[in-house]
Amino acid sequence: EVQLLESGGGLVQPGGSLRLSCVASGFTFTNYAKSWVRQAPGKGLEWVSSISGTGGSTYYADSVKGRFTISRDNSKNTLYLQMNSLRAEDTAVYYCAKEPYKGVYGEFDCWGQGTLVTVSS
Amino acid sequence: DIQMTQSPSSLSASVGDRVTITCRASQSISSYLNWYQQKPGKAPNLLIYAASSLQSGVPSRFSGSGSGTDFTLTISSLQPEDFATYYCQQNYSTPYTFGQGTKLEIK
Numbered sequence: 756e757v758q759l760l761e762s763g764g765g766l767v768q769p770g771g772s773l774r775l776s777c778v779a780s781g782f783t784f785t786n787y788a789k790s791w792v793r794q795a796p797g798k799g800l801e802w803v804s805s806i807s808g809t810g811g812s813t814y815y816a817d818s819v820k821g822r823f824t825i826s827r828d829n830s831k832n833t834l835y836l837q838m839n840s841l842r843a844e845d846t847a848v849y850y851c852a853k854e855p856y857k858g859v860y861g862e863f864d865c866w867g868q869g870t871l872v873t874v875s876s
Numbered sequence: 877d878i879q880m881t882q883s884p885s886s887l888s889a890s891v892g893d894r895v896t897i898t899c900r901a902s903q904s905i906s907s908y909l910n911w912y913q914q915k916p917g918k919a920p921n922l923l924i925y926a927a928s929s930l931q932s933g934v935p936s937r938f939s940g941s942g943s944g945t946d947f948t949l950t951i952s953s954l955q956p957e958d959f960a961t962y963y964c965q966q967n968y969s970t971p972y973t974f975g976q977g978t979k980l981e982i983k
Binding site: 855 | 910965967
């Protein structure tokens with residue numbers, strides 16, 4: 756069974772940093788691109804970032820470019836999102852999602868349960 | 877950025893009804909259009925990809941159509957478990973963008 760399990764969320768002050776992790780199981784990790792998608796409380800879905808299966812290609816939303824970094828450790832079947840210079844508007848549930856291909860395609864066929872990030876003083 | 881606009885934003889319907897949700901892109905996206913279902917407190921679930929392909933495990937009462945800028949999601953006969961929020965999403969180009977959602981409620 757394909758599973759994605761996020762962790763690392765929590766309360767952080769504006770300007771602070773946080774690293775989210777997403778551990779995958781049930782499939783060959785390196786064969787598929789991964790993405791982060793977030794959802795502010797009571798709001799819709801917003802794509803954040805994607806990384807190819809090999810990690811060689813990365814993409815970011817303008818709202819996080821230069822502040823967030825997506826990466827993966829294929830030996831640990833883990834996807835990361837390093838978030839720096841956090842702002843109140845980054846408050847959201849962050850989901851990791853698997854894509855159906857090794858290259859980034861923007862189709863999210865399996866999602867984790869999400870981890871809540873709250874940016875507040 | 878490509879803007880995705882769904883209509884209606886909310887919809888009341890009864891079990892057994894046929895329901896259609898529409899999604900319009902601000903520019904042509906060919907068939908690079910996906911539909912997701914999200915229940916309260918849960919992660920989204922992929923229903924339809926490439927505008928009209930049914931994701932594995934999704935009931936056949938769900939169907940999608942359209943290309944270019946106009947798309948529809950149809951539920952042929954609503955079941956109690958279908959009351960949820962539905963999102964369209966384009967994967968034609970980054971940034972990948974979602975519609976604002978359509979909340980389907982029980983009448």
